[in-house]
Amino acid sequence: MSDIIRPYGDTTGDGMIQVSFTLPVPHDKRAEGAALQLADKMGIRPALLVHAKPIGPDFTFFVVYGSVNHLVDLRDVHVMERDYPLLPAKDVNAAIKRQLRRPLVVVGACIGTDAHTVGIDAILNIKGFAGEKGLEYYSEITVVNLGAQVLVPELVERARAEQADAVLVSQVVTQRDAHLTNTQEMSAAFREAYPAGTAPLLVVGGPRFDEAAAGELGVDRVFGKGTTPGEVASYLVHAISQRHARPQAPTRTRTAAEEPAR
Ligand code: B12
Secondary structure (H helix, E strand, C coil): CCCEEECEEEEEEEECEEEEEEEEECHHHHHHHHHHHHHHCCCCCCCCEEEEECCCEEEEEEEEEEECCEEEEEHHHHCCCCCCCCCCCCHHHHHHHHCCCEEEEEEEEECCCCCCCHHHHHHHHCCCCCCCCCCCCCCEEEEEEECEEEEEHHHHHHHHCCCEEEEECCCCCCHHHHHHHHHHHHHHHHHCCCCCCCEEEEEEEECCCCCCCHHHHHCCCEEEECCCHHHHHHHHHHHHHHHHCCCCCCCCCCHHHHHCCC
16 A cells, blocks of 8 residues: 555545634525635635535534545554553453552542533443443452542542552543643643552543643643543553562552451
8 A cells, every 4th residue: 555645535645634624704695605615725626516404594514525636645553552551451450450459549620610521421330332331341450430520629638548559531522722731731730639649540532632732731641532431441551560570669469457347
């Protein structure tokens, strides 16, 4: 296969793409002309207006289909590859037992005003996602799911109270980059609340995150759309083992009084 590719619509390499957008004008002939002008300026030539629908009195939604000349060079595409092995649940449980000698505690939440809990529930709840059971299914993982609209101080407090090994945060709403600022606020709060090197693993997820952005967000890992619980469980085991390999990161063992009745 060639490294240089073009989009495909009717015939190979015809460059056809489809885009949708909304313009702040009422739906009429002029609005449709405006949509075609935008498409032309975007290099979609010739452009066909395949859908136009008013959204209230002052806005119009468009779908435009047409050909572009741009080429994609696959050699210039850089993506974040998974750098840990995918483990079946029994191996995850065995690794936690071996490394921690107690269950791994995970505290999860949607923070800020975000009320989209389906994503974090897909990862945490026993029913899981995409045919995989959620983290609650793992005998060696204790899940505390705080639900939606959790305030950052509340999350930090609960993570401390539960002696969380990992904090899993979901952010779905991206309006005004809320997912980025909320995540940065959250990671800063954990850095402030814990002595250096002792904060829980901070993991954030949601459909519009860039998985390579962990550093700038101050978290250990970012998961994007389509993440499965098995990927998260495997990552947690991997990250915990990395931490154990680091001498400065103190490990926590449960006291007899803390042992859950199982
Ligand atoms: C269901 C839904 C709702 C439900 C939420 C119910 C609930 N309990 O969650 C309700 C009706 C309440 C709702 C409300 C709103 N919604 Co809504 N909603 C959706 C919808 C249709 C589906 C989201 C969903 O459930 N996806 C399925 C899950 C499984 O996918 P996921 O979230 O991506 O999660 C996966 C990964 O991202 C990842 N993941 C997610 N979180 C985490 C966390 C961790 C730690 C990890 C490891 C992985 C991970 O793993 C998951 C499994 O793979 C989307 C549109 C869409 N099709 O996506 C809009 C959408 C998210 N909503 C949107 C909006 C605007 C709103 C409202 C503001 C609407 C309004 N004006 O009131 C409100 C906001 C409410 C609030 N305060 O947050 C917009 C957001 C736009 C944006 N740029 O931010 C969307 C994209 C719709 C749109 N196209 O406009 N919504």
